[in-house]
Every structure is written in structure tokens, then in C-alpha cells.
Amino acid sequence: MKLSFGVKIRFLLFVLGCCLIATSISLNRFTDKEELLERDAKEVQENLLSKEKIVDDFLSNKKEIAAAKRYHIDAQPALDFLIKYRPIGINLQTFQNNKLKYWSTIKVSDINPASIKEGKSVIYLSNGDYEVIKKTDKDFTLLFLISIQSRYAVPENKYFKNDMDGLLSDSKIITVSSYYDKDIYSIKSRENIFLFGLKVKPGYADDYYSDTQVWLFVAGILCICMFFNSLCSYIARRGYLVWASLLFFAFFLIGRLTDISFGWFNHHFPLELFDPKIYANSDLIPSLGDFLMNVFAGTWWLLFVYNHKDQYKFPDWIKQSKPIGLFIHVLLLIHISAVAFFVDDLFFGLINNSKINFDIINILKLSGNSWVSIVILCLVWFQIYLTTVVSIEISKQLNVTNKERVILFLTGFAGVFIYKVFTDFTAFFIVYALVLFIIGRISYIKNKHFSVGLLAILFFCLAFNTSIKYIKYKDIKERSERELLARKVQSTEDPNAIIALSKLERQLLEDEFLVKYFTNADKANFAVLKNHLKDYLDGYLNRYDYNIYDYNKFETAISNLEAQPIEKYKRLVESGSIKIEASNFFYQVNNTFGYQDYFGIVPVIKDNILLGTLIIELRSKPYNYNNRLPDLLAEQKYGKDEEFKGYSIALYNDEKLLNQSGAYTYPLNGSGFKGKVNDFVTTNEVSQSYNHLIFKPSERKMVIISKEKVGYVERLAALSFFFLVFILFSIILYGLVWLVKNLDDDRVGWFSINRSLMINANKILYKTRIQVSIILTVVATLLVVGWTTYWYMNNEYRGQQDVLIKDNIRKVQQNFEKQVFNEGKISTDENAVADFNNFADINNADLTLYDTNGDVIMTTYPKLYNFKIIGRKMGPMAYLNLNGLQRSEFINQDEKIGNLTYAAAYAPIRNAQNKTIAYIGLPNYSNEDEYKDKIALFVSNLINIYALVFVAIGVLAVFLANQITSPLTFIQESISKTKIGQRNEPIVWRRHDEIGSLIKEYNSMIAALEDSATKLARSERESAWREMAKQVAHEIKNPLTPLKLGVQLLEKSWKEQDPNFELKFNKFSKSFIEQIDSLSKIASEFSNFAKMPDTKLEQTAILPVIEQAREVFKSIEQVEINIMNRSEINVYIQADKDQLLRTFNNLFKNAIEANDEDRKCLISVLVYHDNKNAYIEIKDNGKGIPAILHDKIFVPNFTTKTSGTGLGLAFVKQAVENAGGSVSFTSIIGNGTTFYLNFPLV
Known part of the structure; x- marks a missing residue:
């Protein structure tokens, strides 16, 4: 059997889908490791060779070499080198007699040029691998450095990644090989000398093709879905629509259940979208990705049903039965109402059961998962629209009047309204009912003109409903999170601190410095001890305030004579302090409130002999999200306390304030806060717009967590955001539908699309053109103003940061110079280091002190240098500006450590003789994050404001366009009423424009x-x-x-x-x-026709006139006249009643005379109306009128009968037109003729 082209296409889609899925699943198995390595390694090779060429060109130029020898003397050429070569990954160090004179990077230092061979080679340092190009000229040595790969001695975090240098390759699957690796790709220099090898990281194939696999899998699924859609459409066209719909539904249902059960995406693709940690609601919605696919499948099936909505038919016995019709209407109303409850529950789960960021006020911080959730929301509302329209269209077949439909709808709404009043009343269901009413209104208008106003109201209702639910559910989730925070705040345990203390104990027991310190207790310097232990108490323990006490072997305080006796801590142990897990010497104090309290009794032992005891007390600091600097070397899991962001916290004991943190100022006496023991109470403060959560773990203790309430601006921003999102979604959806409709076999191609666009553009109303022009003009203005504002605010924020850091560096400079004046010099002993740390703490700053050669003397962040993340040198840009150009201060906005870009200020330190003896640096590690947060917040606020302005401008554009075009519309209406032969009223216009x-x-x-x-x-x-x-x-x-x-x-x-x-x-x-x-x-006919000008228009009911005409011919044998009224009301028109009666008499008489005498004459009259006109169809089963005579049928004196004047239909036409209507007809030979009359409604 020969298959048709359509069948071949369908099976081709199915086969293509299966092949794509199979390719996606099996792609990893056919991944060639050597091929991947070769491809990425060639990229490294090419980029490295290009950099080598740049260096070789530099070294071949004697002028450049001569200038490089003077970089440490001539600052400006040195700066020019930095600006030109450092951005492309080429750095330089110059040596004279093996002594470093100039450096362009602080990432590499402490290199002995004598140990490096002449020419090109590779060195492996503690922070990475570099290609070195050495050029020696007498006693001067030039070392060019090209970074190959970072390799840090600290755990990886967002600032430090052990990856290939981004200027060589952005590949994440290759790394520099070791001597023992076999499968490597050799990287060679321009002279074909082996430099180093590259290898593929273990597990490369697990995620290398993950994106490609996902898209192949999705494309395959879409092809299979299109195949089943086409198959079911074919079945529907064959007359089996219900079976086709059920088959399509079964396909999606089985597919989704199979995917959920076997986890195709979860097992094959490591996507965050399918991670239940991000979102999970139930067994049927185990992840956000599954939620998206469920909604997508449901939308596709509903679109299939929607496209065939006019073909669904009830049996005749259901159509004719009013009770069954009413019952089905009730079921449809219950179904649509149940959808509202279901959507409400899903929306609540989407917010409450997820870790997705829904802070739409800060739009730029929305993640990919946030936008996926918003797309899901749009699709769900679209499903509601499809469901409602399909339900309405199907219900039109039933024997239920529109009045009964409205009564049922209002009754159902009243029932839901009463139920919600006594449960949890919100405006959601009122607006939801309005949405259904608007959709029904659109569906019931037969002459469906595009109504911008109706569509805008629909979008506004959807946005309003979404925004109120969004705010409500965010409040519910925020309260539950605040309750958890309240329990956490009053908790005495900190699991992360316990892990950190266990590590601290191991470090202390292995520390040789402590042994030396307690061995020479009589010469001990407590400041040195404290400074030494500071490194241990960094990282996560930086969140704790600490005290250190040292005791000799006789348990007597060594340094601090005011220290508590050691027996105090022993009594704490005896009184019930808990030894922390995996530790022998650290304990947790019981019965603390609002803070965690730990202490350690650490013995210092040498050769099994007790030398002394070290006591460390730690108490948690008040919760504060905004730390002054990020902990660069902290592990990724120990980030900031994000959950405390935006909260103010207070702790009361016996109604007395113990401590507080955050923006809100709490009273000293907490009697104004009324709480319940072991329960949560929420109160609102009207005066300061704060909401307080009060939790009392006991009668005497109270925790208060406060947050600023959502203001009207935020609520309005949410409304405008969703309003614009729905508009954008509708535009995209309409565009997709338009493309599908236009890209068919006959009109495919860009030319046909452009032609269709031009045709549609020519149909745009003048009013619409004005609206679009106003909106586009305002949008263009907003874009220009927005960009200008952004540029200005960007510079303003940068300027503010510069001013702030300048003020800080000047204060630090002045205060430190005072110390230098008092002491006369800069000391570098251990006491001086301790004093420097105290000085930094007093100034609340991180500081680094350099000598006049740019070497680090002291720093408050020694880990950066101890782990050799950066070298112990001053930033080259700052050093050249201060030392070379002799500037009084310098701010570098582009300092960089790892992946962190930050601002740093530098200033010279002068002695009493005004001579520069050192340089001090003040890094602001958090300035870039602060800048990005401020800019993101500003842009988000700008977008929200512009969204409101856009909505307002849209409304204003409609108003202005109506005002501008209202005279034209008025003139249009007047012209349309202008008729020849009648009195036409002139237009009154009092303006001279x-x-x-x-x-x-x-x-x-x-x-x-x-x-x-x-x-x-x-x-x-x-x-x-x-x-x-x-x-x-x-x-x-x-x-x-x-x-x-x-x-x-x-x-x-x-x-x-x-x-x-x-x-x-x-x-x-x-x-x-x-x-x-x-x-x-003949005389009577001509007399009647002559009387036509005497027309008396009056309000006339159509149906009684038709009934009167039927009575005239009712007694004639073999004649049956049936009248079917589809109008819900009495239809009134402005007409001459006598002429109207004679019109129907003539039409009925002609129909009877056109019928064969040997068969029954059947005349059917159909009456219906819309908002403007009444329509009457008169159909007979006569002989019909030949097509050649159609143009003459209404001409006076023309007749097709052997007798007659030919004035009957001429009279009909004249009478109908006198009433402002029109008449037309269709006729089929042998089947009969149908006359169509329409009159304007009164």
C-alpha cells in the first residue's frame, strides 16, 4: 500500500524524535577523550604561541629592552607597559644583579632568576604554573611571565578556582599534566621545544556534553509530541474526535508518569532545574523541571482541545434536555472553580516549598529558576483561559438560555463568596470571577473586534490576582523562616563552630610556638601570643568574640593578672558544661540565651610534661549580615548568614534588653512586646512600618525578630511587573501562533511574511497608530533617560566609593604618622605587629604596610601571603604612582586577587622630617559587591518605576488617542449616516481649528x-x-x-x-x-408602489409582524411556515409597520408561488440578533432563481412569472432600506432560496 505524503511526514517526525533521544542518551559513550583533549589543547597552543610572538617581538626591539631596563626609574613607561601588556596576560619582572627592580604583577614573586634557564621554560609555583621567557643582557635580566593555570593552596571557593588561565582557554575539562601522566597533549614553544603537557580531568565526560544532550533530548521529545499531535489531529478529522483527545491525553499522562517514575532527566542530566532541593511539592511534582513539563504537557493538550472546540458535539437528547443542560453547566462551573483552588495551591507550593528567589523588586537578582517559575505561572493562567473558552463553547450547544447561564454563574459566585467570608477571605476569587466574566464576554461576542481595553482589563485582573497571592504567600513563607530564625537565635548550639573548634584544637596541640612560649614563660609577650593565635581564630570563628588567657604549670596567670582563676573554668566543667563532639578540651556553656558560649582548656605539653594551660573563651557576636569584608579564604559552605539579611534582632531577659542588631532601634524595656510562651506572636507597628515576630522560649526570655513591612510602592511594583510579564508573554505567544499560521506550504518564506506584515500594517487604525507612536516615543525617551541616569549613578557610586576610601586612607595615614612621630621609626618586631593589628582594629580596616622598596612589612591578612596566593610586594600600579610619580595618594579600582576585583587605596607614610619611610595600603574587598548590589537595586527600582510609567503611559495613550480621534470618529459616524434623499443634520463644532x-x-x-x-x-x-x-x-x-x-x-x-x-x-x-x-x-399595484415615499417610522417589534404575516397564509393547504426565535429578548427596530407587514407578505407569497404544486411548501424563518443588528432569514424549498437573473431580481417591473408586475421584491427592497436595513439572498436551483434581512436595533 502506498503511503501518503502526510503519513510519511508524521512517521519521519517520530523516527527523528527517537533518533535524537537515542543520540542524547548515548552521546557520552561515543565521546572520544583524545579528540576532546586535542581540540581544547590546540586552543591553548594557539593562544600561547600568539603571546610568545608578542614577547619575541618585544625582545627583538632593542629600544624596548633599553626602556625595560629603566622601568624601575622611569615610572611612566612602566605604567604604559602595564596598561598595554597586562590585560593580554603578559607580565614582566626585571632584575639587576639578581635583585628585583620592577614587577608588573604581585601574583608571582620570590623568583630566583639564576635558577631559570635562558629562553623559554615552565615554572611551577605554589599558586600556579607559568611559562617564563628569560632574556639576560649583562647584569640585567628580563623575565616575561605567561600564566598557564592557577593552583592555589587553599580550598576552592568563588574567588579561587584551580582552572586554566582564561586568556588561554575557558575549558573546564583539561589541566596541566604531571610527570607520571601518560595520555597527554604536548604544548610546545615557537621553537618547537616541549614546555608542558595537558591532560583531561577525571570525569570529563559526565558533564562535557550535558547542554548538548539536554537540547537533543528536548528536541526529540518535541518531535514525538508533534507526531502524536499530528496523528490525533488526523484521527479527529476522520470523525473520532473524542478518541483522539483521549489518546493524546493518555500519551502525555503515560509519558509524564514514566518520566517521574524512572527519572529520565534526573538520571541523565545533572540539571539544577530537576533538583528537589530547589523545589519539590509532591510525588507528581518532585522538582521544578517536572512542574514545568507537567504544565507544558497540559497546555499542549488544552491547545489541541481548543483548536477542535467547535467539533465537540453532545447527543441530541442532551442538547434538548434543559435539566441535563443545567446540570452540565453546574459541573463546568464547579470544574472551573476547582481549577482556581488547584492553581492557588500550586502557586503557594511554588513559593513555600522552594528555595527559589522571588524577589521581583530586585529584578536583576532573579535567577534562571525564578524566570522558569514565572513562565510556569503564565502557562497556568493560559490554561485557565483555554479551559474557560472551551467550556463556554461546548455549553453553547445546550438548551440553556444566557439568562440562566448568568443566574448559575452568579449563584456559584455567591456560594464561593459566602464560603470564603467565613474561612479566609481574599479578593482573589472576586477578581477570578471577573476574569471568567471577561473571558466569557470575549467568547460570546460574535463580531469579535480586537478590544485593547478589554484585553488590558483582563491582564490587569490577572496581574492583580497574581500580585496579591505573591505578596501573601511570600509573607507566609517569610514568617515561617522567621520562626526558624527565632529558634536558631535562642539556640545554644552552632554545628559549624563545633567543627571549627575541633580543627582549632588539633592546630593548637601541634603548634611549636606555644611550646616555646610557655617554656620561656618569664619572657613571654602576650601581644605576640594573641597575634599568633589570631590566624587560628579566623575563618568561621571570626563570627565570635574571644578572650585568651595564659597560665603556667602552677595554674597562675602569666600575662593578664586580672584573668579569672583557672578554677572558674574547671567549675564550669563540673557544673554541666558539655564537651563538644570530637574534642577533648573544648566545652559548651549551658543555659545561655541569644548567644553561643564556648571555652577551651588546652594543656601545653612537651615530652609529657605540662608547661602551662591556654584558656580560650568564645562568645558569638550579635547577628549582622553586613560584615566589613568577605573572608576570601573561607570554604564555600561558610558563607555569609544570608538568612539574617534584612532582619533586626533583639533579645530580652526579664524585659530588659540584652543585645540588638539590625536597623530597628529597640527600647531598653521590652514590656511593650506581648508574647506567649513557646508560641509565635506577630504584631505590626504602624508608626515605623515594622512587623515584629515575638517568641518566648520561657517566661523570662524573649526573642524579637523585626522586618520592614511591604510598602505600597513594592505592592505597586509587583502589580506592574506581572502586568508587563503577561503582556510580553501574550505578545510572544501571539507571535508564535502568527508564525505557525503564516508558515504553511503555500506562503512559506520571508517574502510572504514581510508581505503579510505590510498588509496588516496597512490595516492599523489611525487611533492605534497614535497610541503606538505615543508609547514608542515615551519608551524611547525613557530608555535615553534611563541610560543617562544609569551612567550618572554608576559614576556617582564610583565617586562615592572613591571619596569614602580616600577619607579612610587619609585618616589611617594621619593616625599612623602620629604613631611614627611619637616612636620616631617603624618597628618590625613582634610587638610592633601586634600594635599594627590593634591599630587596624581601632580603625576598623584591613591594612598592609610596605617599605619604600614595595616589600610587605606587616599586614592584617597574613594568610594571603603565607599561602602564597600573592607575593609579598606592593601592587605595581600603586607603587609606580607613589614611588615613581611621587603622588600623595593613589586609588586603584582594579586590584585583583584570584577572581575578586576590588578597590584599594595607598598613601605614603612620612616621618617627622617629612620623608617617606613606608607606604600603607587599605584594600576594600567588599567594594565590588557593594557596588553591584547598589547598581542592581538602582536598576531594579528604575525598571519597576518605568514599568509603572509604562502602564500609566499606556492608559494615557489610549485616552489621548481617543481624545484626538474622537472628532474624526464623530465625523465618520455622521458621514456614515449621510443618505441621499433624506434630511442630513449638519455637525456643530465651536472650535476654529x-x-x-x-x-x-x-x-x-x-x-x-x-x-x-x-x-x-x-x-x-x-x-x-x-x-x-x-x-x-x-x-x-x-x-x-x-x-x-x-x-x-x-x-x-x-x-x-x-x-x-x-x-x-x-x-x-x-x-x-x-x-x-x-x-x-394593475391599478392597485401601481397605486401601492406610488405610496412608498409616505413612510412612517416607529418602534416596531419584529416577531408580532412576522406572526401576523404567517396568519394570512396559514389556511393554505400544503404550506407550512415555521418561525425559530434565537433572540433572548423582544427585538425592536425603527420601521413602518405596514410596509414591514407587506414585505413579509410579499416574501411568503413569492415563496409559495415558487413551489411546485405537487409537493409541500416549507418556509422557515430564523430570527436572531447581536449588539447592533437584528437578523431575519427566510428560507423556502422552491425551484430557486437562476444565477443569470440574480442581478435583476430587485429591479422594478422585472418578474420571472407569466403574470405579475415585478414590483413585489422592488417594494421589499425599498421598504427594508427605508427602515435603515439591507436585504440580500442566496439561491440554489432545485433546493430553494434564502432571503437575508437585517435591521439596526433600537
Whole structure:
């Protein structure tokens, strides 16, 4: 059997889908490790060779070499080198007699040039691998450094990644090989000398093709879905629509259940979208990705149903039964209402059961998962729209009037309203009912013109509903999170601190410094000890305040004579302090409130002999999200306390304030806060717009967590955000539908699309053009103003940061110079280091002190140098500006450590003789994050404000366009009412503007038109009467001829005494009477037609007139006239009642006369209406009218009958037009004729 082209295409889609899925699943198995390595390694090789060429060109230029020898003397050429070469990954160090003179990076230092061979080689340092190009000229050495790969001695975090240098390759699957690796790719220099090898990281194939696999899998699924869609559409066209719908539903249902059960995406693709940690609601919605696919499948199936909505038919017994119709309507209303509850529950779960960021006020911080959730929300609302429209269209078949539908809808709404009043009343269901009403309104309008206003109201209702639910559910989730925070705040345990203390104990027990310190206790320097232990108490323990006490072997305090006796801590142990897990010497204090309290009794032992005891007390600091700097070396899991962001916290004991943190200022006495023991109480403070959560773990203790309430601006921003999102979603959806409709077989191609766009553009109304012009003008203005504002605020924020850091560096400089003046010099001993740390703490800053050669003397962040993340040198840009250009201060906005870019300020330190003896640096590690947060918040606020402005401008554009075009609309309506032969009222316009001139011309035109119409009517009337006279003469002449002939015959018979005279007389007299009746009929017809101008328009009900006309012909045998009224109300028009009756009489009479005598004449009359017109269809089963006669059917005196005047249908046309209506007809030979009459409603 030969398959059709359509069947081949369908199976091709199915086969293609299966192949794509199979390719996606099996892609990893066919991944060639060597091929991947070769591809990425070639990229490294090419980029490295290009950098080598740049260096070789530099070294081949003697002027450049001569200039490089003077970089440490001539600052400006040195700065030029930095600006030109450092951005492309080439750095330089110059040495004279193996002593470093110039450096362009602080990432590499402490290199001995004597240990590096001449030419090109590779060195492996503690922070990465580098290609070195060495050039020696007498006692001067140039070392060019090209970074190959970072390799840090600290755990990886967002600042430090052990990856290939981004300027060589952004590949994440290759790394530098070791000596023992076999499968490597050799990287060589331009001289073909081996430099280093590259290898593929273990597990490369697990995620290398993950993105490609996902898209192949998705494409395969879409192809299979399209195959089943096409198959089910084919089945539907064959007449099995219900089975096709069920089959399509079963396909999606089985597919989704199978995916959820076997986890195709979860097992094959490591996507965050399918991570239940991000979102999980139930077994059917185990992840956000599954939620998206469920909604997508449901939307596709509903679209299938929607496209075939007109083909779903109820059996006749259901259509005709009113009780069943009412019952089905109730079921549909219950279904649509249940959808609202279901959507409400899903929306709540999407917010409450997820870790997705829904802070739409800060739009730029929204993640990919956030936008996926918003797409899901749009699709769900679209599903509601499809469900409602399908339900309405199906219900139209039922024997239920619109009035009954409205009563059912209002009754259901009243029931839900009463139920929600006594449960949890919100405006959601009121607005939801309004949404359903608007959708129903759109569906019931037969003449479906595009209504911007109706669509805008629909989008506004959807946005309003979404925003109120969004705010409500965010509040519910925020309260639950605040309750957890309240329990966490009053908790005495900190699991992360316990892990950190266990690590601290191990470090202390292995520390040789402590042994030396306690061995020489009589010479001990406590400041040195404290500074030494500071490194141990960094990281996560930086969140704790600590005290350190040292005791000798006799348990007597060594340094701090005011220290607590060691017996105090032993008593704490005896009184119930808990030894922390995995530790022998650290304990947790019980019965603390609002803070965590730990202490350690650490013995210092040498050769099993107790040298002394070290006591460390740690107490948690008040919760504060905004730390002054990020912990660069902290592990990724120990980030900031994000959950405390935006909260203020207070702790009360016996109604007395213990401590507080955050923006809110709490009273010293907490009696104003009323709480319940072991329960959560929420109160609102009107004066300061704060919401307080009060938790009392006991009668005496109280925790208060406060947060600023959501203001009206935020609520309005949420409304505008969702309003714009729904508009954008609708535009995209409409565009997709338009493309699908236009890209068919006959019109495919860009030319046809452009042509269609041009045609549609020519159909745009003038009013719409004005609206679009206003909106586009304002949008363009907003974009320009927005960009200008962004540029200005960007510079302003940077300027503010510069001013702030300048103020800070000047204060630090002045204060430190005072110390130098007092001491006369800069000391570098251990006491000086401790004093420097204290100085930094007092100034609340991180500081680094450099000597005049740019070497680090002291720093408050020694880990960066101890782990050799950076070298112990001053930033080259700062050093050249301060030392070379002799600037009094310098701010570098582009300092960089790892992946962290930050601002740093530098200033010289001068002694009493005003001589520079050192340089001090003040890094601001958090400035970039602060800048990004401020800019993101500003841009988000700008977008929200512009969204509100856009909505306002849209409303204003509609108003202005209506105002501008209202005169044109008025003129259009007046012109449309202008008729020749009637009195046309002039337009009154009191303004002397362009519209006034146009109206003046119009008034002149109708005056001239009226005069011309009078003359034309007179001429037409004279011409018509001439034709009428000819016709009357012709019609009268026809019967007169036989009359004359009959009289002559009678006269001859009388003279000849014809014996049959009596018989002939009777025969001729009967003929005379018939001819006289014909003359009388002709006279009556012409008399009636002559009376047509005398029209008396009045409000007339159509149905009674039709019933009166039917009564005239009711008694005629073999004639049946049926009237079907589909109007819900009495239909009234403005017409002459007598003319209207004669119109129906003529139409019924013509239908009867056009019928064969041997069959029954059936006439059906259908009456219906819309918002503007009443429509009447009169259909018969007569012979029909030949197509050649269609154009003449309404012409006076034209008739298809052997007898008649041809004035009946001419009268009908004139009478209908007198009532402001129109008449037309269709006719099929042998099947009958249908006349269509329409009249304007009163």
C-alpha cells in the first residue's frame, strides 16, 4: 500500500524524535577523550604561541629592552607597559644583579632568576604554573611571565578556582599534566621545544556534553509530541474526535508518569532545574523541571482541545434536555472553580516549598529558576483561559438560555463568596470571577473586534490576582523562616563552630610556638601570643568574640593578672558544661540565651610534661549580615548568614534588653512586646512600618525578630511587573501562533511574511497608530533617560566609593604618622605587629604596610601571603604612582586577587622630617559587591518605576488617542449616516481649528448634496414616472385589445342574428370581467408602489409582524411556515409597520408561488440578533432563481412569472432600506432560496 505524503511526514517526525533521544542518551559513550583533549589543547597552543610572538617581538626591539631596563626609574613607561601588556596576560619582572627592580604583577614573586634557564621554560609555583621567557643582557635580566593555570593552596571557593588561565582557554575539562601522566597533549614553544603537557580531568565526560544532550533530548521529545499531535489531529478529522483527545491525553499522562517514575532527566542530566532541593511539592511534582513539563504537557493538550472546540458535539437528547443542560453547566462551573483552588495551591507550593528567589523588586537578582517559575505561572493562567473558552463553547450547544447561564454563574459566585467570608477571605476569587466574566464576554461576542481595553482589563485582573497571592504567600513563607530564625537565635548550639573548634584544637596541640612560649614563660609577650593565635581564630570563628588567657604549670596567670582563676573554668566543667563532639578540651556553656558560649582548656605539653594551660573563651557576636569584608579564604559552605539579611534582632531577659542588631532601634524595656510562651506572636507597628515576630522560649526570655513591612510602592511594583510579564508573554505567544499560521506550504518564506506584515500594517487604525507612536516615543525617551541616569549613578557610586576610601586612607595615614612621630621609626618586631593589628582594629580596616622598596612589612591578612596566593610586594600600579610619580595618594579600582576585583587605596607614610619611610595600603574587598548590589537595586527600582510609567503611559495613550480621534470618529459616524434623499443634520463644532475647517467643508458638502439629491430625485422621479407610464400603458393595452376584439365579435353576432349569441355573450362577459379585474389589480399595484415615499417610522417589534404575516397564509393547504426565535429578548427596530407587514407578505407569497404544486411548501424563518443588528432569514424549498437573473431580481417591473408586475421584491427592497436595513439572498436551483434581512436595533 502506498503511503501518503502526510503519513510519511508524521512517521519521519517520530523516527527523528527517537533518533535524537537515542543520540542524547548515548552521546557520552561515543565521546572520544583524545579528540576532546586535542581540540581544547590546540586552543591553548594557539593562544600561547600568539603571546610568545608578542614577547619575541618585544625582545627583538632593542629600544624596548633599553626602556625595560629603566622601568624601575622611569615610572611612566612602566605604567604604559602595564596598561598595554597586562590585560593580554603578559607580565614582566626585571632584575639587576639578581635583585628585583620592577614587577608588573604581585601574583608571582620570590623568583630566583639564576635558577631559570635562558629562553623559554615552565615554572611551577605554589599558586600556579607559568611559562617564563628569560632574556639576560649583562647584569640585567628580563623575565616575561605567561600564566598557564592557577593552583592555589587553599580550598576552592568563588574567588579561587584551580582552572586554566582564561586568556588561554575557558575549558573546564583539561589541566596541566604531571610527570607520571601518560595520555597527554604536548604544548610546545615557537621553537618547537616541549614546555608542558595537558591532560583531561577525571570525569570529563559526565558533564562535557550535558547542554548538548539536554537540547537533543528536548528536541526529540518535541518531535514525538508533534507526531502524536499530528496523528490525533488526523484521527479527529476522520470523525473520532473524542478518541483522539483521549489518546493524546493518555500519551502525555503515560509519558509524564514514566518520566517521574524512572527519572529520565534526573538520571541523565545533572540539571539544577530537576533538583528537589530547589523545589519539590509532591510525588507528581518532585522538582521544578517536572512542574514545568507537567504544565507544558497540559497546555499542549488544552491547545489541541481548543483548536477542535467547535467539533465537540453532545447527543441530541442532551442538547434538548434543559435539566441535563443545567446540570452540565453546574459541573463546568464547579470544574472551573476547582481549577482556581488547584492553581492557588500550586502557586503557594511554588513559593513555600522552594528555595527559589522571588524577589521581583530586585529584578536583576532573579535567577534562571525564578524566570522558569514565572513562565510556569503564565502557562497556568493560559490554561485557565483555554479551559474557560472551551467550556463556554461546548455549553453553547445546550438548551440553556444566557439568562440562566448568568443566574448559575452568579449563584456559584455567591456560594464561593459566602464560603470564603467565613474561612479566609481574599479578593482573589472576586477578581477570578471577573476574569471568567471577561473571558466569557470575549467568547460570546460574535463580531469579535480586537478590544485593547478589554484585553488590558483582563491582564490587569490577572496581574492583580497574581500580585496579591505573591505578596501573601511570600509573607507566609517569610514568617515561617522567621520562626526558624527565632529558634536558631535562642539556640545554644552552632554545628559549624563545633567543627571549627575541633580543627582549632588539633592546630593548637601541634603548634611549636606555644611550646616555646610557655617554656620561656618569664619572657613571654602576650601581644605576640594573641597575634599568633589570631590566624587560628579566623575563618568561621571570626563570627565570635574571644578572650585568651595564659597560665603556667602552677595554674597562675602569666600575662593578664586580672584573668579569672583557672578554677572558674574547671567549675564550669563540673557544673554541666558539655564537651563538644570530637574534642577533648573544648566545652559548651549551658543555659545561655541569644548567644553561643564556648571555652577551651588546652594543656601545653612537651615530652609529657605540662608547661602551662591556654584558656580560650568564645562568645558569638550579635547577628549582622553586613560584615566589613568577605573572608576570601573561607570554604564555600561558610558563607555569609544570608538568612539574617534584612532582619533586626533583639533579645530580652526579664524585659530588659540584652543585645540588638539590625536597623530597628529597640527600647531598653521590652514590656511593650506581648508574647506567649513557646508560641509565635506577630504584631505590626504602624508608626515605623515594622512587623515584629515575638517568641518566648520561657517566661523570662524573649526573642524579637523585626522586618520592614511591604510598602505600597513594592505592592505597586509587583502589580506592574506581572502586568508587563503577561503582556510580553501574550505578545510572544501571539507571535508564535502568527508564525505557525503564516508558515504553511503555500506562503512559506520571508517574502510572504514581510508581505503579510505590510498588509496588516496597512490595516492599523489611525487611533492605534497614535497610541503606538505615543508609547514608542515615551519608551524611547525613557530608555535615553534611563541610560543617562544609569551612567550618572554608576559614576556617582564610583565617586562615592572613591571619596569614602580616600577619607579612610587619609585618616589611617594621619593616625599612623602620629604613631611614627611619637616612636620616631617603624618597628618590625613582634610587638610592633601586634600594635599594627590593634591599630587596624581601632580603625576598623584591613591594612598592609610596605617599605619604600614595595616589600610587605606587616599586614592584617597574613594568610594571603603565607599561602602564597600573592607575593609579598606592593601592587605595581600603586607603587609606580607613589614611588615613581611621587603622588600623595593613589586609588586603584582594579586590584585583583584570584577572581575578586576590588578597590584599594595607598598613601605614603612620612616621618617627622617629612620623608617617606613606608607606604600603607587599605584594600576594600567588599567594594565590588557593594557596588553591584547598589547598581542592581538602582536598576531594579528604575525598571519597576518605568514599568509603572509604562502602564500609566499606556492608559494615557489610549485616552489621548481617543481624545484626538474622537472628532474624526464623530465625523465618520455622521458621514456614515449621510443618505441621499433624506434630511442630513449638519455637525456643530465651536472650535476654529483644523477639525472645524473639515466640519465646515462637510456641512457645505451635505447642503450641496441635499440640493443635488433633490434635483436628482426629481429627475429620477420624472424618469421613473415616464417608465412607469410606458409600463402602465403597456399593461393596460394588453387587456384592452381582447376587450375590443370581443366587443367587435359580439356586435357582428348581434347583427347577423347568430343563434349562439347568448352563449357567446356569456363567454365574452366572463372574459370581460377577468380583464377588468386584471386592470384593477394593475391599478392597485401601481397605486401601492406610488405610496412608498409616505413612510412612517416607529418602534416596531419584529416577531408580532412576522406572526401576523404567517396568519394570512396559514389556511393554505400544503404550506407550512415555521418561525425559530434565537433572540433572548423582544427585538425592536425603527420601521413602518405596514410596509414591514407587506414585505413579509410579499416574501411568503413569492415563496409559495415558487413551489411546485405537487409537493409541500416549507418556509422557515430564523430570527436572531447581536449588539447592533437584528437578523431575519427566510428560507423556502422552491425551484430557486437562476444565477443569470440574480442581478435583476430587485429591479422594478422585472418578474420571472407569466403574470405579475415585478414590483413585489422592488417594494421589499425599498421598504427594508427605508427602515435603515439591507436585504440580500442566496439561491440554489432545485433546493430553494434564502432571503437575508437585517435591521439596526433600537
